[in-house]
Amino acid sequence: MSGTSLDGVDLAMIHFKYNGEWDFSILNATTIPYPEEWLERLKDCVDLSKKDLATLDHEYTLYLAKIIDHFLAEQTQLPEFISSHGHTILHQPENGVTYQIGNLALLAKTTGHKVICDFRVADVALGGQGAPLVPGGEVHLFSEYNACVNLGGFANITLLNSDQVVAFDICPFNIVMNALVQPLGLAFDNNGDLAKSGQLIFKLLDKLNRLEFYQSTFPKSLGIEWVKAQINPLLIEFKDSSLADILYTFCHHIADQIARQLPSEGLVLFSGGGCYNTFLISLIKAKAKAEIVLPSKELIEYKEAMIFGFLGVLKELNLNNCLASVTGAEFDHASGEIFSP
Numbered sequence: 001m002s003g004t005s006l007d008g009v010d011l012a013m014i015h016f017k018y019n020g021e022w023d024f025s026i027l028n029a030t031t032i033p034y035p036e037e038w039l040e041r042l043k044d045c046v047d048l049s050k051k052d053l054a055t056l057d058h059e060y061t062l063y064l065a066k067i068i069d070h071f072l073a074e075q076t077q078l079p080e081f082i083s084s085h086g087h088t089i090l091h092q093p094e095n096g097v098t099y100q101i102g103n104l105a106l107l108a109k110t111t112g113h114k115v116i117c118d119f120r121v122a123d124v125a126l127g128g129q130g131a132p133l134v135p136g137g138e139v140h141l142f143s144e145y146n147a148c149v150n151l152g153g154f155a156n157i158t159l160l161n162s163d164q165v166v167a168f169d170i171c172p173f174n175i176v177m178n179a180l181v182q183p184l185g186l187a188f189d190n191n192g193d194l195a196k197s198g199q200l201i202f203k204l205l206d207k208l209n210r211l212e213f214y215q216s217t218f219p220k221s222l223g224i225e226w227v228k229a230q231i232n233p234l235l236i237e238f239k240d241s242s243l244a245d246i247l248y249t250f251c252h253h254i255a256d257q258i259a260r261q262l263p264s265e266g267l268v269l270f271s272g273g274g275c276y277n278t279f280l281i282s283l284i285k286a287k288a289k290a291e292i293v294l295p296s297k298e299l300i301e302y303k304e305a306m307i308f309g310f311l312g313v314l315k316e317l318n319l320n321n322c323l324a325s326v327t328g329a330e331f332d333h334a335s336g337e338i339f340s341p
Contacts, residue, residue, distance in 0.1 A: 001085035001305050002102070004153030004224060005174035006042055007273060008033040009064065010305040011071045013079065016313050022140045024310065028075060029302040032067050045089045045101075046224060053089070057101040060087065064102045065110035072111075082107070083312025084117035085305075091120075091130065091223035098130040108339035116312035118337040123322050128329030131221040132156045135167040136314065136321040137307035146266030146290060150304060151274025154222050155254060157261050158326075167326040168218035171257040172227050173274050180235075180247060189247060192279030198248030204238045208253040214260075219328035251280045259287035269293050271303040312336065 002009050012029035016022060034042065038060075045056055068082060086102035103118035120130035135158040138148050146161040153175040158167040174188065181189050189195055211230055213220065238246060262268055268290045274280060275294055285292050294300065314321035315336040322335040 001308050002087035003304070004088060005178055005273065006034060006039060007031060009067055010302060011068065012302045012305040012309060013075055014306050014309045016310060024141060024306060026298055026302055026306055029298060029305065030071065031301070038063065042087060042089070053099070057104060058106065060101045061104045061106045062110065065107055068111050079113065081114040081116055081312060081316065082111060083309045084115055085119065085308045086117060088223070091221065092225060093124050093129045093221065096124055098124045103337070105339040108341045112341045114341065115339045116315050116336050117339070119308070119311055119335050122333065122335040123327050123329050126329040126331070126333065128324070128327030129219045129221040130327065132158070132167045132169065132326060133311060133322060134158065134304060134307045135165050135326045136323055137310040139165050141307070141310065142269055144267070145269045145293070146263045147268045149258065149268060149270050151270065151272035152304070155258055155274070159263065161263060161266060164325045165323055166218060168220050169222040170261055171214070171254055172222060172231055173254055175224065175227055176231055176250060177247065180243060189277070192251060192277040194244055195247035195251045196279040198242065198244030198246070200252060201238060201241055201245050201249045204234065204246070204249050205253055207234050209256055214257060219326060251283060254280060255283035255287055258284055262288050262290050264289045267291050267293050269295060271295065271300050273301065275300045
């Protein structure tokens with residue numbers, strides 16, 4: 001899979017087993033960073049024509065196949081199937097549209113393996129948000145936690161301690177933070193050190209926290225289009241402020257929004273690359289009442305890839321992997337497409 005933060009393509013070989021309850025082992029995992037050419041193409045693809053998007057999809061699928069083949073050549077065993085999330089380039093569920101490239105039947109043909117993929121489209125067709133989908137796996141694999149939070153391109157949460165599983169996107173995270181430091185030649189703000197050196201811009205924080213999305217109820221999800229329309233204009237408004245101050249303020253904004261959504265007690269599992277932003281994590285811990293749990297490096301980095309593998313398992317078994325209580329779809333369903341080589 002590939003996330004909106006454009007860190008690269010995550011690949012994981014996972015073994016799942018069922019003995020009254022589901023368990024998993026991550027046998028091997030890696031991230032292949034995007035070369036500059038693909039970084040540029042994926043950053044700007046939201047504005048492409050329909051024809052150019054189709055071309056991009058075809059070429060990205062071939063690119064994924066090459067990466068997968070290289071990964072599998074280094075493994076001691078072959079998978080029963082490949083589960084692929086692909087890369088999201090359009091997400092407009094309110095218009096009935098979501099589009100993840102790299103989910104063509106061509107992927108199965110090129111790799112020579114069965115492929116289970118394109119998990120979001122069916123949910124949107126059923127009136128759902130098509131996101132978040134990870135709760136369909138978390139409910140089986142992480143039930144000892146009251147909630148799970150992922151800090152990726154966007155921060156999202158799954159609330160597991162109620163009769164009905166609820167999950168939604170909280171706010172943008174690395175999709176904004178990384179973009180802010182890229183003019184400095186940095187891929188990300190290491191440990192949040194630059195942000196930590198800044199000071200609070202009270203007016204910017206107030207405007208961010210007052211955005212309409214944060215007052216709306218779930219189901220709800222975010223995409224890059226929302227960031228461009230709602231976040232970027234505010235950042236431009238404060239362009240004369242120092243970068244450190246903007247980063248500092250945006251970290252406080254993220255911490256505010258996450259803390260608002262956390263349960264008041266119990267364990268909360270955090271994952272995603274944002275867990276390495278020690279400054280942000282310290283802000284969240286200061287505001288949270290629940291206990292924040294940071295797992296192993298392997299789970300921090302590959303939990304989402306692992307869960308999309310598990311969604312493929314559920315689809316293969318024709319078991320529901322998409323929860324209506326989370327996405328707002330008409331009913332729970334087994335989402336995804338299955339392609340044979």
